[in-house]
Amino acid sequence: MISGPFNPPESCGDCPIRHRAICSACDPDELAVLETLKSYKTYAAGDTIVWAEETLTHLGSVVSGVASLNRTLDDGRCQVVGLLLPSDFIGRPDRASVAHDVVAATDVTLCRFEKPVFEDLIRRSPALLRRLLTKTCDDLDAARDWMLLLGRKTAREKVAGFLSMLVQRAVQQNGHPAKDGVTLSIPLLRKDLANYIGLTVETTSRQFTQLKQDGVIDLTSQKDIHIPDLAALFREAKELGGD
């Protein structure tokens, strides 16, 4: 989605996630405070940003790139339990650690605050706290939607459901309503994608092939995909209200 190195914005006013991240709740005065406290950090694709159970020193938002939240069993089985896209938040204020690894799927830049500093911020700004609650509720709803996909959907529906989710998030970010279909880039390797939808790489790949043959999707490269008819994709995904 972002090509080339990402340069952090000069000021919060120029920040690409200014109106969607938790700081969107802040007025200019508060923003001026954040400005002095924030710092940026960039990770390369594949880097682990946080290890599960590790003590967090910072909290913050994804400014660019995509990260996945991974929960892994001793025997190697792995489930991706969430995707962090730009404006999504990492960490919770009242716990020392998170319960899963956070891994950069692409190059990732974070806008961070030291944990005690952030805790002081939300103590002083109810708006910020309120915004964080809203975002957490949204994450919870998304996680529960995903439970339906993992527990009850077929392989084909899972792949279509994943793509539907990507499309919906892309539309809600870029805001283009899409007239003649949508083109987007899949920010995960097949392996990670499979771990996200609870399948193996092989079945995932087979379902892509099928959906392509059936004209639901069009792969221009392995990562770049074109969806000619959104309603058709949503129907395949059995989204509630997908028609």
Next chain:
Amino acid sequence: MISGPFNPPESCGDCPIRHRAICSACDPDELAVLETLKSYKTYAAGDTIVWAEETLTHLGSVVSGVASLNRTLDDGRCQVVGLLLPSDFIGRPDRASVAHDVVAATDVTLCRFEKPVFEDLIRRSPALLRRLLTKTCDDLDAARDWMLLLGRKTAREKVAGFLSMLVQRAVQQNGHPAKDGVTLSIPLLRKDLANYIGLTVETTSRQFTQLKQDGVIDLTSQKDIHIPDLAALFREAKELGGD
């Protein structure tokens, strides 16, 4: 778990969930305010407490009983996306509705506030807001744990995982550390249990039979279960740190 009709407490001080529900964040003054604003409502097992997408008039906590959060597809496939036990909270302050049905699994009593009243409360009490955020974060972590179970665990591990979760929640509520095993009651029908762990009733039943034959569990009746060795159960469930 609760037998016979449940009588709401005379005052918040006598309430069984006083120290675990969101009101645990309140000082005596705040509690006195809540006291004048709350109301109780009881539902019979099987009743739908809230329909998905229906406009919520109240928010509140489960005082007694168990409710399940159900997400259902048009073709009838159904996934339970959460269990509400005593002290758990229903609803989110900033949305008009919830994304899933809330169904009473046993008889359920709620302690409720009218939505606008509750919104006013959290506007005036940062402690309450803060407590709500903590609970929501906990729910999110639990949902993500469940995604691992749904996406990556075998039928046997799913059943053992469900029982492990029940045990852990029972211990954290009743606080008894359990010397010679734990006895508890399963508050769901097999059908609902199956919908919670993403299996059919038949496989769920078969796994119970297996676990019984292997001495991991002991069914005294269809709902009442005794677990002689918690560590053994956790091992079956492949819980992180289950040994």
Next chain:
DNA sequence: CGCACATTTGATCCTGGTCAAAAGGCGTGG
């Protein structure tokens, strides 16, 4: 160009689903 890794395709197996029927529980009414 050649190597390492990601993705796709193929052949076979096995876990869990489906369909069907029996057994167990429980409340109602004779």
Next chain:
DNA sequence: CCACGCCTTTTGACCAGGATCAAATGTGCG
């Protein structure tokens, strides 16, 4: 008190969707 009927749970026989194992094809990079 027991008989009947309804619903839940268990068990059985068979089937299929997705996993596993293996190999071929694609892709990016030094």
